[in-house]
Amino acid sequence: MLIVTPLEGENVNFRKPSNENGAKRVNWKDPLEEIRPIKKPIQLLKRPIYVLNILYNNFGIYLSKRLQRDKTIYNLWQVAGGKVENRESSLQAVLKETKEETALDIEKDKCVFLFNDLAFNCDVYLTKVPDYQELQQTEPEKQGAWTITSFEQFKLVNYCNNILNQLIKEEPAYLNQKERAEEALYGEAIVYGQPVNVLIDSGAV
Numbered sequence: 001m002l003i004v005t006p007l008e009g010e011n012v013n014f015r016k017p018s019n020e021n022g023a024k025r026v027n028w029k030d031p032l033e034e035i036r037p038i039k040k041p042i043q044l045l046k047r048p049i050y051v052l053n054i055l056y057n058n059f060g061i062y063l064s065k066r067l068q069r070d071k072t073i074y075n076l077w078q079v080a081g082g083k084v085e086n087r088e089s090s091l092q093a094v095l096k097e098t099k100e101e102t103a104l105d106i107e108k109d110k111c112v113f114l115f116n117d118l119a120f121n122c123d124v125y126l127t128k129v130p131d132y133q134e135l136q137q138t139e140p141e142k143q144g145a146w147t148i149t150s151f152e153q154f155k156l157v158n159y160c161n162n163i164l165n166q167l168i169k170e171e172p173a174y175l176n177q178k179e180r181a182e183e184a185l186y187g188e189a190i191v192y193g194q195p196v197n198v199l200i201d202s203g204a205v
Contacts, residue, residue: 050122051094052081053111054163055102057131059188060151064101064137065144078143081122090123102146103136104129114166126166131195 055062063077082097084090091108098106106127114124129135135146151164187198 046121048084048090048093048116048121048123050081050083050120051090051097051125052079052122053094053098053106053125053127054079054114055098055104055127055129055135057129057133057148059131060148060153062102062129062135062146063149064146066142067140067144068142077149094123094125098127101138101143103138104133112166114163124163126163132190 061079063079066073066076066078068074080098080101081094082100084093088096090113091111094111095106095108098104098111110127112126114126116123137143137145185200187200189196189198
């Protein structure tokens with residue numbers, strides 16, 4: 001038998017042991033600390049629901065028109081993207097959706113994260129592709145062919161300034177030519193997948 005509760009008015013540290021019924025003396029200890037329930041940890045990083053990948057080159061941004069009449073974005077222009085599946089990271093999802101919709105195998109270090117659109121919980125990425133790269137229309141029942149949209153036209157969309165400021169644009173190179181002619185019209189084109197410089201000169205001068 002252990003006596004753990006001091007009698008009223010006694011000093012527990014100097015209490016004499018009682019021999020009655022073989023009782024033993026123990027020192028009084030502070031009460032145990034209050035046990036508090038463990039709170040559920042706060043999730044700091046919210047898992048995105050959607051991902052978008054803005055593909056572009058030196059000429060503009062690739063867009064495709066949505067063809068499904070039963071979708072809310074029918075007949076609107078879109079970039080590559082889709083929904084993040086279970087057990088899939090944001091980066092894994094954007095690489096998968098890009099390949100499914102364009103047939104492009106993008107290296108993960110080429111895919112740059114820009115921001116999360118809080119209105120839709122959508123991670124937005126930016127990827128530059130070579131000027132001669134062609135995007136395949138892999139889902140013709142869902143979307144139209146990929147077309148280049150000029151950077152000026154792209155200013156009509158949300159977050160345009162944030163996106164356009166991140167673009168890496170290079171000045172066109174004029175091959176085999178030391179100086180540009182002053183009386184000629186210049187342009188750029190892609191012929192059989194290869195970038196070429198175009199010079200239009202009527203000879204009027």
